[in-house]
Amino acid sequence: MSGPKGWQEVQDEVLARIRDRRWPPGSAIPNEADLARDFGVARATVNRALQALAEAGWLDRRRRAGTRVALHPVRRATLSIPIIRAEIEGAGHVPGYRLLRQEMAQPPAPVAAALGLTGPLLHLSAVHTADKRPFVIEDRWVNPAAAPGIREADFAAQSANEWLIVNAPFSHGDIALAAAPATVEEAALLACAPGAALFTVTRTTWAGAQPITWVRLAYGPGYAMKTAL
Amino acid sequence: MSGPKGWQEVQDEVLARIRDRRWPPGSAIPNEADLARDFGVARATVNRALQALAEAGWLDRRRRAGTRVALHPVRRATLSIPIIRAEIEGAGHVPGYRLLRQEMAQPPAPVAAALGLTGPLLHLSAVHTADKRPFVIEDRWVNPAAAPGIREADFAAQSANEWLIVNAPFSHGDIALAAAPATVEEAALLACAPGAALFTVTRTTWAGAQPITWVRLAYGPGYAMKTAL
């Protein structure tokens, strides 16, 4: 009767009991002290395992109320948000980059609203290529006040994507994934038909309370963002 | 000089030092024992904080080599994969559901390949509605061997989505997010124009080595999957 030894093994054992319904959804499981005794490990080890399972959505834990198996195991998928160049290289292609626009301009209303700013912003557009073929369009508005030195930066060589990661790290942001028809301009840049279904990623990022940038990435037809569950 | 007290405070302090470049990207930070002394906490507390930061992508940790600030803070976004009905309710709408198809059939080659199965599978199609308006099309193939009882299940009332969550939990899977033009059939079901850009989610799930189901969700125009960074 050798029980689990480390917290990973405790986690595996608990997960097994959830999966095979010995601990069905909604039921309470023994408290940490009892589990520790049953498994022959310290309570801290059980705690570590159960916290990890709670973070992964398998368990609901509340002081005094105890630990219960989650009713609807809410599965989460984690998307990594890589640098575009790294994403292209990771797929085994040769990354390229072409700057289309770099100028101060008045942002359209939705962008201004998302950032909560009214004045003119730095507008950047670029196409990233994979093996010389268009891969994704980057349309970006940057708050110059949040990115000192950006007006002197040369975006013909380095993409704004990379410049900002190094020079203006963000603390938080939001992201929206959607599908949109290609505009005439986008179709020309991506070598596809106008109206073609494009996968889009729209991000807004802040450093504390200060908005940094709004960016919309429009990927060429056939692109899919993949991850594990 | 009261330093951080708990592991969350230690984490905040370390994050602050990374953000303001006292510990720039790529640099090594002091080892756990030293930090514990500086902060006036136990080494386990520092360990807890640094592990959390490493999991979030801020730090790279290796035995013997020490802890370094990540060169490119790979940001991750976690998408929750809710039950469709819960997603609609969460948005403040009244969920509805209409079954279109429920029959054994031979899956198309891509589906058979994704699941690694050759025989006939249970094919289910349905439309989920929000406030009576079409919201998403669910096109699903289920391996009956992995879902005992599914042939007797009544999917006119309960969606396959929910039946499977309760009756055939999966251990792992993969997911792909993409954009696709609406087929004529999809356009009719979603009340949009053929060729309209649809946001699609394609999932394949397994229980151990046994494939359970392949499902493709095609969301109506205007849908966006949102999350925080």
Place this chain on the structure above:
DNA sequence: TAGTGGTCTAGACCACCAA
């Protein structure tokens, strides 16, 4: 081989909150 992070232990105290 020595230094680092990874983990476990036994004990303790505290915050929370259902009963």
Place this chain on the structure above:
DNA sequence: TGGTGGTCTAGACCACTAC
């Protein structure tokens, strides 16, 4: 108010790996 999870501590041993 008592039981639960959340956390901290001091110490210890181990696994890994750069040197």
